[in-house]
Amino acid sequence: QSKPWHDIGRDATPAEVKAWDIDVRPDFKGLPAGAGSVQLGEEVWMAKCSSCHGDFGESNEVFTPIIGGTTKKDIETGRVAALVEGAPSTAPQKTTMMKVATVSTLWDYINRAMPWNAPKSLKADEVYGVVAYLLSLAEVVPGDFVLSDKNIAEVQKRMPNRNGMVFYEPMWKVNGKGDVQNVACMKDCPTEMKIRSSLPDFARDAHGNILEQNRVIGPVRGADTTKPAPK
């Protein structure tokens, strides 16, 4: 019982699907055949990536660092230890490599979106190469490694945070139940009514003068944040 609008649109040609269907899944569905060495990757990286991400993926200038904070131990366990609350931190901040569990994600993303100012300009082998180069910086693969569609599943088994992800269905399903419960107390509710945190002084005017970010009429005016905060 097809609807009267059934035939609006047209069939996609195989070439068209090929041109756009570029996603690569964790099970490597979508991954094109190819291979790239760490060395090729380093060349591409230095030419097309390092200006933004730093020679070793460490730069915090254009985006947060890609590399850092993972250990040999993490590669064994598949869990980045530094992520645990209270753990000694091994990097100034969370890096991409500390978080990413699936090597497919790196391949897919670099292939679709990098270099940032020229996305989709890399050849498949070059993507294999830069992924290999990044993995070598994180000591996931040795310096003479050649990453390919044949061995990428093996490399997946060494991803430092490969066991670091959990799927928590209640936050994915609309009919799930929240993990945090409050009750709608109305009177004499438990609260210490003390100020646990307030805006640091340096932040008062860090967003400009708030006076100029509010309407010139109404029940309130913007606070003049060129003057000190109320005591």
Place this chain on the structure above:
Amino acid sequence: QSKPWHDIGRDATPAEVKAWDIDVRPDFKGLPAGAGSVQLGEEVWMAKCSSCHGDFGESNEVFTPIIGGTTKKDIETGRVAALVEGAPSTAPQKTTMMKVATVSTLWDYINRAMPWNAPKSLKADEVYGVVAYLLSLAEVVPGDFVLSDKNIAEVQKRMPNRNGMVFYEPMWKVNGKGDVQNVACMKDCPTEMKIRSSLPDFARDAHGNILEQNRVIGPVRGADTTKPAPK
């Protein structure tokens, strides 16, 4: 039991109310004392009104004509005969004087809004004067008349369309009932399905090229009205 917001705002001063409370009602509440002759009115008119409305209020250039279309008979009956369907027309189109039933309306409006480019610039006596002038053009008052707050109620009794207004409550009250009834026939409904009227040829492009007044995508395009209509 006054609400907590009861005292927001402030009292108006008598001078403030006086400055803004300019409306004049049909019962002449709000009408300031004063007087103006037809002659004064003619002077004001020629200086400040005639450029837009014509020497005799007949101009159709800047707004539809103010004067015309009323007769001595109308002044007697208080009904403008030309308004009746099928009546011989006495003016090329409906004029203000043919419609207006209440002289207060003229006084109020000229006082608040005319001259168009300098509203509220007339003195009360000048308003009396131009109203007198307009009434004299319509032969409601003689050429030597002096209109004042004292005699305006008498003049009201000569307004050509003073009996021409009806108050139809159902179109004023939200819970009224419409004066036109249709029924929601769904099948084989009475209609002649013939085209009683369609867009005249000259009107096809009178609003510009409709092609350029529709989106460049979507289920339709604007019709190219530089080309002839479909037969």
Place this chain on the structure above:
Amino acid sequence: AASATAATRAVAAEGEDAILKLPEHTTGLGLPVVTDGYGKPSKWEANLQRRQSPGLTRVNQASVSFTPLQGLFGIITPSGLHFERHHQGWWDIDPSKHRLMVNGLVKRERVFTMDDLMRLPSVSRIHFIECGANTATEWGNVAVPTVQYTHGMISCSEFTGVLLSTLLEMCGIDKKKAKYVLAEGADGSSMTRTIDIERAMDDVIVAWGMNGEMLRPENGYPLRLVVPGIQGVSWVKYLRRIEVGDEKYATKDEAVHYIDHMPDGTHRQYTGIQECKSVITTPSAGQTLLDKGFYNVTGLAWSGRGAIKRVDVSVDGGRNWRTARLEGPVLPKAMTRFNIDWVWDGKPAILQSRAIDSTGYVQPKINQLRAVRGTRSVYHQNAIQSWLVSENGEVSNVQVY
């Protein structure tokens, strides 16, 4: 039009260039955030503008511009396309100097600043505003080419403000004597309109907000009266004064205009209600269907007396009707969007929509309207509108009943 379709659909065996050759936006870096601190529509949308109807008025400050309903979706009118009606031009008033005065039959005559008003308990409600003269050109014969000009003096927005009843109570309205209020604007025309006291104490809003932000200057910034269900002229812009009184005021726009010319030569005064009405916006006159086949016929319905209960659509000039789908929310005195399936077989067709409101009132045919009101009225033309689809796909404005 046929060629446009062809162009956008031309597919080589391999596929379309639009897909095979990745566009610049897929292979490059776009524009930064806050390129516009206050954004604007795509440059490709420039055809959708509010426009004047040539010859309708003689000067541009006492004139009208029409909303391009032919290209709009849903029920909210983009504020940039809200129709305009000025009597003496529009202004961008300094809101810190704007005042609202309440005087007349009240215990305390009061003055409010915008600061005062915006502190008061407020409401936010979605309502349509329709000019009483909307569709005026079609009382007699067909006169204008598109729905922008036949029906474009209507918009629908979310308004925020304080209920007029709150203000009147604060001022101590004289409940015995008070029968009417007069609303007055601060512009040159100082527009005045009479509102009966039941309505004033019901759902009338002294509004500053429209679609989440302040009113636009063309629509009365910083304050306008919102009179749900009533013709736009009563929605006094630049509102400066509310007077409580015991008589109707017969102001120029309720004594010379916005009056209904009846066949017996009388004029009905104070006929402010915008009765139940609807119109198909796509496809509508001045548009050309790209092809035979399926279309989603869509339009708007509204009633000044309440909510829309049902909309029926005919594709055969009113002989047979099917009931359309109402998109939610369906709110009182607000526009309601309707949609219905239609397969165009390529033959001439006459599209009509017919709305029914919560009072059971059925939108009339133009001949029914004329039978009661004659043909010399200007205002309150709420008849069923007909669009003729010709064989070449072009849609045009016709009268059929």
Place this chain on the structure above:
Amino acid sequence: AASATAATRAVAAEGEDAILKLPEHTTGLGLPVVTDGYGKPSKWEANLQRRQSPGLTRVNQASVSFTPLQGLFGIITPSGLHFERHHQGWWDIDPSKHRLMVNGLVKRERVFTMDDLMRLPSVSRIHFIECGANTATEWGNVAVPTVQYTHGMISCSEFTGVLLSTLLEMCGIDKKKAKYVLAEGADGSSMTRTIDIERAMDDVIVAWGMNGEMLRPENGYPLRLVVPGIQGVSWVKYLRRIEVGDEKYATKDEAVHYIDHMPDGTHRQYTGIQECKSVITTPSAGQTLLDKGFYNVTGLAWSGRGAIKRVDVSVDGGRNWRTARLEGPVLPKAMTRFNIDWVWDGKPAILQSRAIDSTGYVQPKINQLRAVRGTRSVYHQNAIQSWLVSENGEVSNVQVY
């Protein structure tokens, strides 16, 4: 601020100049209609702009701009103030060259032009869109000065488009195997996000319309996915492709970002729901009350799981609560405006709002959220927000629980 009040209220014995000396707009002729074919806000409203949060991002094409909630009314966000989030900049794409492809586990892999899509049966629905990172700065300590920066990555609009389910049915989705769809954008980032099939077949819209007109370029013109209740990143802009699959895709923005960092060091993936949340927008941090006395405390509430059932407000830091007035319409997965009376006695006060949705879920306190999720998360911070009113009337951002 006190002086501002004084200035706007200074009244001589005679009265105020603002009234006694008629302003120019009352005695002159204003501007013509269609001065702007597409209108814009008053010049007096220029303070209300979308703005970046300095230091939050490093480059302006992979950044965010925030909606000025502190000055908005009702539930509709003006499209010009809709928050922005771009990963590789924004574009104003030629819509006649834009295509949507559906591929994967379907009988027919299909391509649609905008012409095709806009012929299909459409729906118009009001929904909020909230970035998953909204209020991220407040997971730990107080960090930013106003509600624009704490909560401004949310907007609410009326969207129009075709249900994704309609398209998937047309393409002959493999009902047995299909478990997920992947949505992909046409910009440089070609943003990809996984959506489960139940949701895809439920209320997801392939939308072209926003608040009555086409989407703005910054928001995905000409096509974006609307995924009601789900974080904004899933509302893929410049939508070019829908793939039907049987596995989740673990794309960059669901494997490296938009993941919740738990105390045990794991990250929760695919936690897209924007849970029930609310915030008081006026008075809010960075604003100064003009005076003691009455205020209408107003704010917004929303839930990704359904409609808002109730909002409570406290003025004593959560010790005692009163239930606020909900302004209609109250719609599922849409913002809801609440209002409540408050008389400020001039003493320090701590304002909070707490929303409850149709599932009975009660918006949590920040300590309750942290007890479960720790402090290192970035996303999905839906805690009760506290604003401190100091004796001088200035409001500031604090944490109280």
